[in-house]
Amino acid sequence: MSEETLLTHPAPAVIDLDGLHALVGVLRDRGYCVVGPTRREGAIVYEEIASADELPAGWTEIQEAATYRLERRDDDARFGYPVGPQSWKRWLLPSRVRLWQAHRDAEGRAEFVEDAPPERPFALLGVRSCDLHAIAIQDRVFLEGAYVDRDYSARREGAFLVAVNCGVPGGTCFCASMGTGPRAESGFDLALTEIVGDDHRFVVEVGSDRGADVLEDLMATPATSDDVDAALGVTHEAIARMGRHVESFDLRDLLARNVEHPRFDATAERCLTCGNCTLVCPTCFCTSVDDVNVLETGAAERWRRWDSCYSVDYSYIHGGSVRPSSRARYRQWLTHKFGTWIDQFGTSGCVGCGRCITWCPVGIDVTEELTAIRETDGEVDHANT
Amino acid sequence: MATPARAEAESTTRGPMTPVPYRVVSRAAETADTSTLVLEPLGAPVVPAPGQFNMLYAFGVGEVPISTSAAPDPGGALVHTIRDVGAVSHALVHTEPGTVIGVRGPYGTTWPLEEARGHDLVIVAGGIGLAPLRPAVYHALEHRDEFASVCILLGARTPSDLLFLAELESWRGRFDVELEVTVDTAGEDWHGRVGVVTQLIPRASFDPDSTIALVCGPEIMMTFTARALLERGVPKENIAISMERNMQCGLGHCGHCQLGPVLICRDGPVFWFDAMEPLMEVRGL
Amino acid sequence: MQTLDEIVAVSPTFAGLTQPQLELIAGCARNVGFTQGERLFREGDPADTFYLVRKGRVSLSTHVPARGAVVIETLDPGEIVGWSWLFPPYLWHFDARAVDDLRAVAFDGACLRGKCEADHDLGYELVGRFASVMIDRLQHTRLRLLDIYGDASTS
Numbered sequence: 001m002s003e004e005t006l007l008t009h010p011a012p013a014v015i016d017l018d019g020l021h022a023l024v025g026v027l028r029d030r031g032y033c034v035v036g037p038t039r040r041e042g043a044i045v046y047e048e049i050a051s052a053d054e055l056p057a058g059w060t061e062i063q064e065a066a067t068y069r070l071e072r073r074d075d076d077a078r079f080g081y082p083v084g085p086q087s088w089k090r091w092l093l094p095s096r097v098r099l100w101q102a103h104r105d106a107e108g109r110a111e112f113v114e115d116a117p118p119e120r121p122f123a124l125l126g127v128r129s130c131d132l133h134a135i136a137i138q139d140r141v142f143l144e145g146a147y148v149d150r151d152y153s154a155r156r157e158g159a160f161l162v163a164v165n166c167g168v169p170g171g172t173c174f175c176a177s178m179g180t181g182p183r184a185e186s187g188f189d190l191a192l193t194e195i196v197g198d199d200h201r202f203v204v205e206v207g208s209d210r211g212a213d214v215l216e217d218l219m220a221t222p223a224t225s226d227d228v229d230a231a232l233g234v235t236h237e238a239i240a241r242m243g244r245h246v247e248s249f250d251l252r253d254l255l256a257r258n259v260e261h262p263r264f265d266a267t268a269e270r271c272l273t274c275g276n277c278t279l280v281c282p283t284c285f286c287t288s289v290d291d292v293n294v295l296e297t298g299a300a301e302r303w304r305r306w307d308s309c310y311s312v313d314y315s316y317i318h319g320g321s322v323r324p325s326s327r328a329r330y331r332q333w334l335t336h337k338f339g340t341w342i343d344q345f346g347t348s349g350c351v352g353c354g355r356c357i358t359w360c361p362v363g364i365d366v367t368e369e370l371t372a373i374r375e376t377d378g379e380v381d382h383a384n385t
Numbered sequence: 386m387a388t389p390a391r392a393e394a395e396s397t398t399r400g401p402m403t404p405v406p407y408r409v410v411s412r413a414a415e416t417a418d419t420s421t422l423v424l425e426p427l428g429a430p431v432v433p434a435p436g437q438f439n440m441l442y443a444f445g446v447g448e449v450p451i452s453t454s455a456a457p458d459p460g461g462a463l464v465h466t467i468r469d470v471g472a473v474s475h476a477l478v479h480t481e482p483g484t485v486i487g488v489r490g491p492y493g494t495t496w497p498l499e500e501a502r503g504h505d506l507v508i509v510a511g512g513i514g515l516a517p518l519r520p521a522v523y524h525a526l527e528h529r530d531e532f533a534s535v536c537i538l539l540g541a542r543t544p545s546d547l548l549f550l551a552e553l554e555s556w557r558g559r560f561d562v563e564l565e566v567t568v569d570t571a572g573e574d575w576h577g578r579v580g581v582v583t584q585l586i587p588r589a590s591f592d593p594d595s596t597i598a599l600v601c602g603p604e605i606m607m608t609f610t611a612r613a614l615l616e617r618g619v620p621k622e623n624i625a626i627s628m629e630r631n632m633q634c635g636l637g638h639c640g641h642c643q644l645g646p647v648l649i650c651r652d653g654p655v656f657w658f659d660a661m662e663p664l665m666e667v668r669g670l
Numbered sequence: 671m672q673t674l675d676e677i678v679a680v681s682p683t684f685a686g687l688t689q690p691q692l693e694l695i696a697g698c699a700r701n702v703g704f705t706q707g708e709r710l711f712r713e714g715d716p717a718d719t720f721y722l723v724r725k726g727r728v729s730l731s732t733h734v735p736a737r738g739a740v741v742i743e744t745l746d747p748g749e750i751v752g753w754s755w756l757f758p759p760y761l762w763h764f765d766a767r768a769v770d771d772l773r774a775v776a777f778d779g780a781c782l783r784g785k786c787e788a789d790h791d792l793g794y795e796l797v798g799r800f801a802s803v804m805i806d807r808l809q810h811t812r813l814r815l816l817d818i819y820g821d822a823s824t825s
Contacts, residue, residue, distance in 0.1 A: 099402050102487070104444060110406040110427070110485040114399070146651065147636040150400030256646075259667055286640035289402075289633045293445035300445040302402065307639070314641065317631050318470040319820065328669030336643065343646030344637075470820075512819035542819040569814045571741045573731060576769050579744040581813045588746075606818045 006228055007191075007205040010212055013220035014227050016201050020078065020192075021052040023162070024125065026217045032123035032160055035091055037084065042070060044084035046091070049125070056081070063170035063243070063354065065363030077196045082170035083128055083353050087282030088135060091122050092155050093142075095306045099151065102300045117151060121158030127188065128166055129181030130173075130351040134282035135161075136187055140345050141285050151304075160210060163188035167234040172354030174244035174367055180351040182238040190215065193231040203231040244354060246367035247374060248338075251348070254374055255339035259331070262381035263373050268327035270362045275308035277333065277356035277364075283349050284308070309333055334369060386494035386625075386655050401636050404442045404487025405429045407463065409480050415548045419513060420478045421454065421466045424488065430461020433491030435498060435520030436627065436655040440635045441465060442487030443476035450632045450650070451477075452517035453491070456524065463488065466516035466548065492635040494655045496521045497625050501597035506532040507589065507619075509610050511540045511582050511602025515548045517627055518601045522556070529561055536563040536589050540582025540606070543568050544575045563590055582606065583613040593618035600658075601627045608665060611658050621659035628653050628661065645670055674699050677775055681722050683750050683799050691792050698781035704768035710751065717760045718779045720752035726772035730764040743807070744769065753800050755779030 006012045015023070027034050028050070036049045039056045049055070060073045061081040073080050100114045127135070139156065142149040163184035166173075175181030184191045189211030192202040203223050206212045223231075278284040288307035293300055307314060310329050315322040323329045341349030350366070357365045399405075406427040414420045433439060433453035442448040449471070455464035469478045480486060498521060506525055510518045525535045537556060541547045547566065557564045565585045567578035578585075582602075596619050600610050607626045614624055628649050633639040635650045642649040645664045647656070664670055675696040678684045684695065702721075704710060710721060713732060721728070728751050730743040742764070745751050751774075754762055760779070786793030 099400065102404075102444065104485055108408070108483060108485045110444075110487070112403050112406070112487070114403055142638060145637045147401040147638065149636075149638055150402070259645075259670065285638070287633065288639065288641070289448065291442070291445065291447040304402070307633075307641075309640065315631050317629060322630065323669045325669060332670075335645075340643070340646040344643065344648055540819075542817070546819065567744075569817075569819070573729070573739045573741060573767075575741060576727070577744075578727075578746070579729065579741045581810045583813065584810055603818045603820060605816060609813055609818075 006203070006223075006231060007185075007207065010206050012223040012228060012231075013204045013206075013215060014201050014223045015204055015218050015220045016199065017052075017078075019218045019220060020202060022218050023190075023214070024049065024052045026214055027123040027125075027160060030214075031120055033118070033120040034123045034125055036125035037079070037081075039070065043068065044070065044081055045086045046084075046088065046124075046126075052078070055079070055126075060168060061170060063172050063358045065172065065357050065365050066360055067171075067363075068358050075196045076200070077194055079126055079164045079192075079194050080168050080196075082166060082168060082173055083131065083355060085280050085355065085359055087280065087353075087355070088124055088127060088131055089138065089282055089285070091124065092135065092159065093138065093152055093285060093287075093306075097151055097304050099302045099304055102302075103298070114150070117154030121160065122155065123160040123162065125162045125164075127161050127163045127184075128353070129163065129184040130175045130178075130353040131282050132161070132163055132184050132187045133180040133351045134353070137283045137345070137347055137349065137351070138285055140347060160214070161188045161190075161207075163191040163207075165191060165193040165231070165234060166238045167194065169238050169242050170354055170358070171243040172357040172365075173242055173352065174246055174354060175352035176239055176242045177244070177246045177248050177367070178348065178350055178352035179248070182242075183235045193234050195227070195230045195234065197230070201227070203227050244352075244357070244365070244367045246370050248348070251370065252339045252342045254370075254377065255335045258373050258377060258379075259335065260380050261373050261376070262379055263369065263376070264331040264334075265327050265381050265383070267364060267369060268325070268330045270364060271326050271330045272361060273310040273326045273329055274361060275310040276359045276361065278308040278310060279306070280355040280359045281337075282351060282353060282355070283337075286314075309336070334366065337366075338370065386497065386653070386657065401489070402634065404440070404448075404489050405431065406485050407431075407488045409482050409484050409486060410462075411482050412478075412480065415466060416546050418470075418478075419466060419468045419548065421464060422477065422480065424463040424465070424486070426461035426463075426488075427485065430459070431463065431488050431490050432457050432459060432461060433463070434495045435524055436496040436517065437491040437493045438517075438635075438654065439463065439465070439488050439490030439492070440632070441467075441473075441477055442489070443473050443480065444486065446476040447473040448487070448489075449473045449477070450492070450629075450635060452627070452654070454516040454519050456520055456527070466513070466519075468513045489635060492650055494653055496599050496655055497597060498524050501599075502531045504532060505534045505536065505591040505596040507536045507538070507591050507596050507598040507614070509538045509540075509582065509586070509598060509600045509602075509614075511606035511610070512542065512546065513548070514600075514602030514606070514627070515539060518599060519549065521599050526556070526559070526562065533595065534563070534591060535561065536591050537565070538582060538585040538589060539564070539566045540585070540602070541566075541568050542570070544571050544577070565589060581609075583609050586610070586613040586617060596623060598624045600624060604628070604665065611662070621662060622657050624658035625655055626658055626661060627655050674701070674775065677724065678722070681748055681750075683722070683803060687795060691795065694785050694789065694792055695777070695782065695796075698778045698785065699775050702774050702776040704772040704774070706768055706771050708768045708772075710766035710768065710774075711762045713762055713765050715762050717752060717754035717762045719776050720750065720755050720779055721766075721777070722775040723747050723749050723751060724773045724775060726774075727769040728772065728774075729767050729769050731767065732764050739765075743811075750800075750803055753804055755783070756797065756800055
């Protein structure tokens with residue numbers, strides 16, 4: 001991570017709670033669908049919000065392997081928790097979206113009608129540094145390859161990102177190990193650092209012209225050096241309280257040379273191949289296509305939906321699945337996320353958000369897995385090879 | 386392995402998951418379960434190079450990746466030889482001429498015909514594997530002087546599973562091409578060879594030190610064929626194979642076709658064997 | 671016009687044998703010819719003779735009820751047809767036929783077995799070479815057993 005500093009061009013500002021409310025209002029007035037964290041059924045999720053009142057004030061998350069619950073804070077911080085089960089891919093890469101409808105007329109002429117993108121652009125409020133990196137990672141897949149995904153591109157281009165810097169990493173967080181946090185450094189329009197002290201205020205950094213433009217509509221004052229110190233202090237606190245650590249050096253080569261490591265078999269015995277990790281992971285992007293006929297209209301439709309490498313038919317090719325065993329599928333996920341993703345897309349696939357550890361029903365911990373493989377580098381599973 | 390530059394789409398706003406319409410001009414049965422479709426464009430032309438594939442869409446049924454089976458046509462005419470192995474290929478193989486289907490492409494890397502210039506070109510096809518290799522054969526016959534020698538080795542299950550029989554006769558008739566065919570089993574009316582396709586390799590006339598081999602067929606056939614070529618001294622980095630995996634998009638967006646560090650739709654389907662061998666050796670990778 | 675030991679010497683199976691050994695083997699050999707379709711030996715018959723194909727092609731086949739005659743292997747010039755002469759009960763397991771007009775060298779198996787008994791060095795060489803032929807055939811047969819082209823009905 002670079003030497004800690006706030007963005008200085010333009011200079012950081014400060015807003016108070018009224019300013020936070022105003023931010024939501026300004027974004028809505030400008031036509032954005034504002035999506036932010038809110039409490040639902042015992043979790044903090046990302047939903048459309050109408051006002052800052054809907055933020056989970058005074059709540060935090062307790063996270064450990066296979067453990068997630070909300071707890072009351074002793075203050076009313078609006079962003080006093082790390083990340084919940086959802087990530088922003090719910091909005092940028094929805095779990096189910098129709099791509100087009102097709103008609104064939106009596107003469108057999110065909111027309112493909114693509115679906116329109118969402119009417120309103122999204123303003124994503126409360127994007128953690130890990131999730132900013134996750135969005136950038138998915139940008140590389142969908143925008144920076146030979147082909148641009150139309151739906152992702154439309155949602156992404158219009159999206160306004162308000163990052164929020166972490167003061168309370170979760171028990172499973174390891175962004176510092178992955179070089180993806182805890183401080184947001186780029187890729188946002190505005191970044192807030194919440195300071196709950198004598199004054200409940202937010203230090204605001206501007207990351208884009210769009211962000212600067214919105215800031216002008218808020219009653220912001222210039223940040224003092226105390227404000228800046230307090231903001232940096234939040235980050236120091238977060239680094240000190242990081243829940244997990246993992247040596248991330250040279251993971252690609254480590255995993256490439258340990259593809260038959262016995263640890264895969266051992267852990268696969270615990271793995272239910274439920275796919276929770278792929279659902280909650282902010283970078284997992286695999287999708288499948290459903291081509292259907294709609295009887296009522298006679299039209300054919302193509303839908304795109306989330307898929308998971310943990311499902312048996314994910315790798316189905318005439319005759320059977322290439323990865324029939326849970327060992328093969330668990331290995332695929334882990335080695336792809338931390339290793340071959342780098343070969344395929346030039347970055348790691350992991351941002352250290354810890355969701356997979358929290359939401360694995362049997363508590364498989366990727367940091368523990370990688371450490372175990374590193375410590376027994378070179379062992380070979382002879383039974384399964 | 387080279388990927389040719391994509392032709393400009395007719396409409397730059399058409400998303401890459403949206404097919405262009407093509408009409409089936411003709412359908413010819415090659416064997417009991419395999420047919421060749423000839424397609425003409427109704428919109429933007431799609432021009433695949435040898436080794437590349439298109440995603441063919443059967444209305445309301447689905448889409449499958451199928452290699453091109455003919456020389457590139459700038460006008461956009463397509464030829465695809467399809468084996469009936471699932472719901473979509475079944476629908477395609479039974480599509481009546483005149484029907485409109487959808488096409489997306491072309492995708493993927495090409496057979497290394499440029500790199501093979503000046504070399505002995507050895508083409509080994511197993512079963513349906515001859516279909517993706519036929520454009521390479523056409524190129525070699527059309528530009529015969531670019532290669533020192535051309536040797537085509539074919540294997541199939543039985544004589545009734547051989548593809549493009551009429552063309553095989555014409556290829557065999559050429560004096561500047563060596564063509565050998567073998568089948569796994571046959572009836573007594575078959576006077577050709579009976580044996581596995583790898584058995585053709587020890588006796589074929591090519592110089593291993595100067596050979597580029599193109600191999601296509603079921604993965605296990607390609608593995609054994611590569612071994613037989615290696616035994617004759619053809620270096621691993623001179624053997625090209627065509628890989629296959631589950632594909633949902635062809636764009637590098639859906640994740641399904643990855644094999645270790647590569648995406649088959651983007652980095653393949655044609656690969657050099659030296660890069661693929663370590664990946665193919667890992668079960669369930 | 672090649673002598674028998676010259677013919678035997680250049681075949682892959684016997685290449686590298688010493689001149690005396692080649693003469694011993696050629697002593698049990700004679701040139702033969704078959705017309706297209708003619709049978710070399712029948713399944714179940716005593717395996718006394720084996721062949722080295724010189725020109726033409728030999729098919730090995732068996733009869734499968736309701737399927738008819740199924741050819742399981744063909745052998746081309748330079749290849750050996752038959753090893754059942756080496757091992758008891760010395761019976762052929764398949765039919766062998768000339769696919770085209772055939773010229774071959776026929777070897778008297780009993781004669782050769784006798785010479786191998788008398789000269790164990792020769793015996794060792796022959797058994798080793800035939801083992802190599804059998805291994806080759808086995809590997810190829812195993813590959814066909816894998817049914818690598820796949821049956822559409824099982825996909």
